[in-house]
Amino acid sequence: MTNPVIKSPNLSSKPVVEKDRFLAQLMLVLLFILVGMSTSFAQSECADGIDNDGDKLIDFGSDLGCTSKGDGSEGGLPTGEVENGWTIFEPSEDTRIIYVSSSKGKDRNRGQSPLFAVKSVERGMQLLRDGYPDWLLFKRGDEWDSGLGQMVKSGRSSQEPMLFGAYGEGSKRPKFHAYDSGILTFGGGDSPESIDYLAFVELHISLSRRNPEHPEFNPLSQRYSVNWLRGTKGLHFEDMVFQWSELNFSPFDGFPISNILFRRSQFLDSWAPSQSSHAQGVYLDIVNNITFDETFFDHNGWHESAADGQKTIFNHNLYAGNPNGLVLKNSALLRGASHGTQMRSGGIIENNLFAENSISILFVSRNENPRVVGNVILNGTNISEKEGRGWGIEIQNGGNNVDVSGNILSSCNGSFCQNFTGDLSNTTMKDNVIYKWPGPQPQSNNTFVDPERDLRSYQVLNGGEDSVTSFVESMRGQSRMKWDDNYTIPVILQYLKEGFASK
Ligand SMILES: [Ca+2]
Numbered sequence: 001m002t003n004p005v006i007k008s009p010n011l012s013s014k015p016v017v018e019k020d021r022f023l024a025q026l027m028l029v030l031l032f033i034l035v036g037m038s039t040s041f042a043q044s045e046c047a048d049g050i051d052n053d054g055d056k057l058i059d060f061g062s063d064l065g066c067t068s069k070g071d072g073s074e075g076g077l078p079t080g081e082v083e084n085g086w087t088i089f090e091p092s093e094d095t096r097i098i099y100v101s102s103s104k105g106k107d108r109n110r111g112q113s114p115l116f117a118v119k120s121v122e123r124g125m126q127l128l129r130d131g132y133p134d135w136l137l138f139k140r141g142d143e144w145d146s147g148l149g150q151m152v153k154s155g156r157s158s159q160e161p162m163l164f165g166a167y168g169e170g171s172k173r174p175k176f177h178a179y180d181s182g183i184l185t186f187g188g189g190d191s192p193e194s195i196d197y198l199a200f201v202e203l204h205i206s207l208s209r210r211n212p213e214h215p216e217f218n219p220l221s222q223r224y225s226v227n228w229l230r231g232t233k234g235l236h237f238e239d240m241v242f243q244w245s246e247l248n249f250s251p252f253d254g255f256p257i258s259n260i261l262f263r264r265s266q267f268l269d270s271w272a273p274s275q276s277s278h279a280q281g282v283y284l285d286i287v288n289n290i291t292f293d294e295t296f297f298d299h300n301g302w303h304e305s306a307a308d309g310q311k312t313i314f315n316h317n318l319y320a321g322n323p324n325g326l327v328l329k330n331s332a333l334l335r336g337a338s339h340g341t342q343m344r345s346g347g348i349i350e351n352n353l354f355a356e357n358s359i360s361i362l363f364v365s366r367n368e369n370p371r372v373v374g375n376v377i378l379n380g381t382n383i384s385e386k387e388g389r390g391w392g393i394e395i396q397n398g399g400n401n402v403d404v405s406g407n408i409l410s411s412c413n414g415s416f417c418q419n420f421t422g423d424l425s426n427t428t429m430k431d432n433v434i435y436k437w438p439g440p441q442p443q444s445n446n447t448f449v450d451p452e453r454d455l456r457s458y459q460v461l462n463g464g465e466d467s468v469t470s471f472v473e474s475m476r477g478q479s480r481m482k483w484d485d486n487y488t489i490p491v492i493l494q495y496l497k498e499g500f501a502s503k
């Protein structure tokens with residue numbers, strides 16, 4: 001489009017010159033706006049410095065509608081939807097967000113913005129409203145000498161949970177040295193019967209005094225990062241790290257514990273002196289509908305250098321006594337003292353990675369449609385020299401037919417290797433691969449693409465050292481703020497399974 005004023009021959013007349021100048025400036029401004037718009041289009045919504053969906057949270061690291069810096073949209077998905085492997089959380093109209101910082105906060109503040117953060121967990125907890133979808137956010141990189149303590153307030157619904165999460169620069173999860181209390185519910189303290197609809201995202205709860213290298217090491221200090229003894233209608237844990245600690249869900253007070261979801265969380269280094277107690281990564285009593293998805297269990301039930309920290313038959317990565325509707329999928333369970341998982345009331349164990357457990361899976365088939373399928377089990381070990389193990393899958397029949405198919409068992413290192421044990425009479429066994437793992441079931445005759453694949457070869461492939469320790473370090477380094485797709489468990493599983501494809 002041509003501009004008639006610019007074309008005007010009467011350039012010497014003063015009013016027109018000023019008009020020209022004005023138009024030139026206008027065009028400059030328009031140009032700036034256009035350039036600005038094109039760069040923001042080029043940048044993703046989750047890294048553009050703008051609150052694109054109007055929820056007052058801006059970009060990746062703050063807006064939980066963003067799953068990475070490259071994510072193209074802050075909004076558009078409801079709470080609970082999974083995008084790029086992460087669960088979306090959106091605040092509600094009336095959500096109150098409270099900021100807590102141990103380094104910058106003051107308890108006389110009201111916590112309404114990072115500038116006015118409160119300091120203590122206790123003060124933050126006070127500012128939450130029971131029955132509201134309020135959010136309590138802790139500053140990344142900050143640490144507290146306490147856990148979250150007794151939980152007595154609920155969210156509004158599974159779509160509008162109360163949320164405990166993180167904010168601020170960096171990728172270090174807010175860390176809680178929960179010496180006396182992790183996340184607790186129990187009778188007393190005016191606790192309701194049921195504490196419902198809570199979400200915990202990107203927090204590190206560590207019972208640090210159980211670490212033998214801690215200056216105040218005390219192996220008998222309390223050991224639960226989560227001790228849930230009241231009822232609940234729903235709990236969501238994601239991107240959490242639980243360390244030096246056990247999680248316990250037991251309806252001690254008789255109120256139902258239902259609908260628990262763990263996603264992309266880590267359970268690490270739980271142990272207890274074997275003379276005085278047992279230690280699991282997670283202990284489940286009667287719980288209804290509990291799912292572990294892409295979770296990482298490592299080195300639970302023992303400690304190699306602590307006095308009395310040796311492996312025993314009583315300590316496991318995951319012990320499920322009585323849950324109904326347990327699903328363990330896409331997860332990794334490594335280096336348990338005895339069992340990778342002991343599932344005493346069945347459920348579904350699907351597409352998991354087990355390595356260096358003494359007994360990878362014990363499964364008692366009690367519930368409907370029990371399945372142990374698509375798992376990769378590597379390198380069975382012993383509990384001790386005297387207690388030789390290296391058992392892959394032990395099935396105990398509680399009456400239902402169990403589908404045991406498509407599992408791979410490879411390279412047992414124990415002194416009493418058994419690929420399958422137990423009562424296999426009521427079991428559908430098909431398409432299981434057995435390679436260098438002695439036992440009652442015959443070794444597979446096929447020739448495979450690359451059957452020596454294991455966690456070490458995977459680590460070397462990704463530029464790491466040729467050791468399981470190095471692999472584990474990479475796994476432990478994972479978080480939403482610093483995610484490496486190569487250490488997504490289904491990706492690792494695919495690499496291993498491809499090695500066991502028939503030539
Ligand atoms: Ca944005």
Ligand SMILES: [Ca+2]
Nearest residue numbers: 053055057063
């Ligand atoms: Ca936003």
Ligand SMILES: [Ca+2]
Nearest residue numbers: 065066071073
């Ligand atoms: Ca998004």
